[in-house]
Amino acid sequence: MSRQMTGAEMVVQALKDQGVDTIFGYPGGAVLPIYDAIFQQNDIRHILVRHEQAAVHMAEGYARSTGKPGCVLVTSGPGATNAVTGLTDALMDSIPLVVFSGQVPTFMIGTDGFQEADTVGITRPCTKHNWLVKDADKLAEVIHQAFHVATSGRPGPVLIDLPKDVQFATGTYTGPKQARTENYQPKVKGDIEAITRLVELMETAARPIFYTGGGVINSGPAASQLMCELVDATGFPITSTLMGLGAYPASGKNWLGMLGMHGLYEANLAMHDCDLMINLGARFDDRITGRVSDFSPKSTKVHVDIDASSINKIVRVDLPIIGDVGHVLEDVLKVWKARGRKVNKEGLAKWWGRIEEWKKVRCLAYAGSETVIKPQYALERLEALTKGRDRYITTEVGQHQMWAAQFLHFDAPNRWMTSGGLGTMGYGFPASIGVQIAHPDALVINVAGEASWLMNMQEMGTCSQFRVPVKQFILNNERLGMVRQWQDLLHGGRYSQSWSESLPDFTKLAEAFGWKGIVCSDPKDLDDAIMEMLEHDGPVLFDCLVEKHENCFPMIPSGKPHNEMLLSADAEAFSSGAALV
Amino acid sequence: MAALNIKKGATSHSAYDLRDTHSDVESSHTLAVIVDNEAGVLARVIGLFSGRGYNIDSLTVAEIDHKGHRSRITIVTRGTMAVVEQIKAQLGRIVPVHAVIDLTTEAQPVERELALFKVQGTGEKRVEALRLADIFRANVVDSTLESFVFEVTGTPEKIDAFAELMRPLGLVDVARTGVAALSRGI
Known part of the structure; x- marks a missing residue:
């Protein structure tokens, strides 16, 4: 299949051959030939963003909710540098992306030309x-290799820098095979x-635990199914990182909830006291381990x-x-079944007994209120009113993200998109757009904080243009809540720069872009307001005015071990001090 | 491993081994990294070391297979065994890297370095420099009435020793290639 075509035509042809249906991008001088090729076809839909960072987050949302690589097209110089945050985010969370950037013509590289940047140099450590x-004859092969690298092994973002003269030049197209x-x-x-x-270890362990992460989801739906089968057949407890939520259903009987810095008490204590830790596709991140020297001291890992x-x-x-x-x-299940499906039943029964005791602490308990909306309450209601729907959740970064992980429940993989490794404020809104474009009929909600949400608010225009009916559920506490919480707990309550001053009127902002705006501040109105959001056929900006000084618990302070967790004053064990071991 | 009762090397045919990597003692390791000789590959390797805070004591690069476009990068690095294991794993996941060989761990490798020394002087010092050069089997590759350029080949330690001796005799300039290394035997 050797065909002659221009470099720009090759980009479009290669995308088609790779099964790509959508690309997120923003035009500019150095990618005009590719935009011209896009103009002359109808197979690949181009989503025009308002900022290149958002294009990359959209592609991440698309990729994480479909399991397919996300594609981005940006111009040279500022187009490429704006994409860097998204690339780094995707690298940290192992999300497959293929990003195309324009570049000045080959003969101008190194001359500080207009909109020239050393894009491969800048993006080398974040792809x-x-x-x-530099050669049109090699372009098609490189694109196919790029898809292969992005999706094989541990997935990640890749970037192809395309000088403008290569886009114009004619060469031979190489097919994916x-x-x-x-x-x-x-x-x-x-x-x-x-x-x-x-398997031998599993057969004898008295206090086993599965500690699972984003790798299970990246491995594909079959991995999640196999894991559920193994967990349910062995009866071992299972906890997951922020990245792995949904791989094992939250309604499953062995589910302990998320672990880590804001993870559940029972999950963290089970990690601390287990005798066999089985880590599936997680990476012992510092938000999981706390102080490494005291991390799960008695376990075989x-x-x-x-x-x-x-x-x-x-x-x-x-x-x-x-x-x-x-x-x-697959092999673990095969071997375990072949050896007679053995587990240490007596040990397990005792182990579950201890876990049940820890659950009684009710670590997520919080003080309710009849006058002000507690953020936890808002999420409990959101969960109750959206349960059973074809629902996808994205988040920004901060307190609301942790509460969403604690109070929303996921029964399937690829339903939960959040910036875990990099912690990118401004991720959730564009990611929700990417998810909605991949799943036009689904309910897509971005749980946000007002400060994070403002970081990529320009994408409201993208939603209006492409009729993307995402729901932006903003827990507005007029604070950078997590920063404020750390200042409260660790910096003597000196709230340096951690409030949101001069916020817009979100309902008017919604109107300005042709969205529906809803504001709610009374717990009694909350259910009706959420229903109004869910029933509206179009994008909604929901300004949920919540308690301004709520802290997120449980919390393992940075550098502390799992058994030195801070609990809310409302948790059962708080007053006795027993919880603090 | 004692707790698990796993024999050392029980899985030696797999992609990893169960060698104990837990020691706080830093040691020097010579790594050979076989890479595709494509644009930017050296930057990827060096960027990995600077980005993750690893040390490079010496680095040599050259294409060793012109037809296959393969290059060999020889890196001398320093760290605890855990750090060195991590360096090897990180190098191994760079896409154009084909193989990472820890020559120091596998066997005492043959290590050679070439250096050029410019020594300026007249009279007795000049004669002494020439006499020492002879002991070190150094070749004179350039000479004026007031200077020599010596070419020395050997282990990095030998070259260090020669440099020390030349310093009081009028050493003015040094150029070293860095280490090239191969494993011994087959």
């Missing part, structure tokens, strides 16, 4: 891999001997990860298994 293509990809083939099967060791560099990076493990979680789980 999984990147390419500068002809592109050489054999040089990059990460190992997906786990070592069977190590898997057998894991097993780590399943497709990325060898995650093994022993933070926490030394006893049994590493390098491979794709889905493939490894």
